[in-house]
Amino acid sequence: MQARIENPASLLPETMKAINVLYQQAHSAGVEPATLELVHLRASQINGCAPCVDSGARSARQSGETEERLFAIAVWRETPYFTEAERAALALAEAATRLADRPDPVPDDVWAAAAAHFDDKQLAAIVLWIATTNFFNRVNVATAQPAPQNWG
Template sequence: MSTERMPNPAVLLPDAMEALMAVTRAVAGAGVDGKLLALSHLRASQINGCGPCVAGGAHQARQHGATADQVHAVAAWRETPWFSGEERAALALTEAVTRLADQSDPVPDQLWDVAAKHFDQKELAALLLHIAITNAFNRLNAPTRQQAGTW
């Protein structure tokens, strides 16, 4: 196991952490299901290899009612029966937004249209902000080698 290089940069700049937490609070107040947000956080964090966020996402998903099957299989959500249409739309959007550079059209209309069938514009805004803030935390934690379980 590698060791932490430095504290999380947002912790070193408290105003930055407050701004990140303000976005998190805004998302939480937008009415999107907490389990869905936690599964999205978990999936983006798996893609980005962020140990603390994977651990936190799994914990939060369980707290919000995700089954053990869902938590264990979120990386293979397409191949399992344990996710609703709404969860599948959110997970597909999460993967696309997290992997923006992997395709010439990172969020194709077909993917967007499926998400828009499940979420209104306010909910889509919250989901997109949630994915962005998750990716921000992943991009602060991974390069500084933050460790899961040390909070």
């Protein structure tokens, strides 16, 4: 696969400042890094973003994530590998990523489950991380960015 254009963030480098601020803020609110990794990976799977699925899985693995959990992300509801807090974050990620799939995109029960495990600042960080992931996914998919071929 060949990209339609170079990555837009490379072509417009000032955008990286904003992206870095979003990244730093989402990762500074006290949410377990593994939870944010899982949220990023699941949203990227839903959106079919090859570079984000690839880099997300690699990053999670480098952070100590297990293979069985990585392999089971797409079917997290049917496995015993995830905590209740992670399940709540994954449900929120799926709902906030699939906004057009139902009339009530983020139902109260999904939000309430997440709110039972995360405080307002952490919820804000998770929502911002979901939005940031969806931003990356849309940029990469629209411009046909491929997954890296050589990781060395």
